[in-house]
Amino acid sequence: MRIVWSPLAVDRASEIAGYIAQDNPTAAENWVNAVFAQVGRLKSFPDRGRVVSEINNDSFRELIYGNYRIIYRIEEKQVSILTIRHGKQILPVDEILG
Incomplete structure (x- = not known):
């Protein structure tokens, strides 16, 4: 499986990291690295996450x-x-299904 990030997801990750970096740049870098590590595991185990309750698909x-x-x-x-x-x-939901 290949991982593809939408522009929205990249923007959100950047915004969150920017917010964290205001207080602690190292924590922001660690957060980004951890998020990418979590997402990277989906290549082997795409079903590991739970179903999004708002969509139920x-x-x-x-x-x-x-x-x-x-x-x-x-x-x-x-x-x-x-x-x-x-x-x-x-x-x-329209942000996702959009």
């Missing part, structure tokens, strides 16, 4: 990393990383 799953939800879709030959959201934020 087995193709749309999420990994929980700290306070964040990494939302992704399992496709035939790839895993598409769709977005990253704080767990307390409402997930706009």
Whole structure:
């Protein structure tokens, strides 16, 4: 399986890292590295995340990393990383299905 990051997911990861870096640049770098490590494991185990409750479709799953939800879709030959959201934020479904 190949991993493909959507522009939205890249933007969200960058925004979150930027926010963390305001207080602690090292923590921001560690956060980004950990997120990429979590996502990298999906190459071998794409089903490891739980189904996104707002969508209730087995193709749309999420990994929980700290306070964040990494939302992704399992496709035939790839895993598409769709977005990253704080767990307390409402997930706009149209952002994913859009």
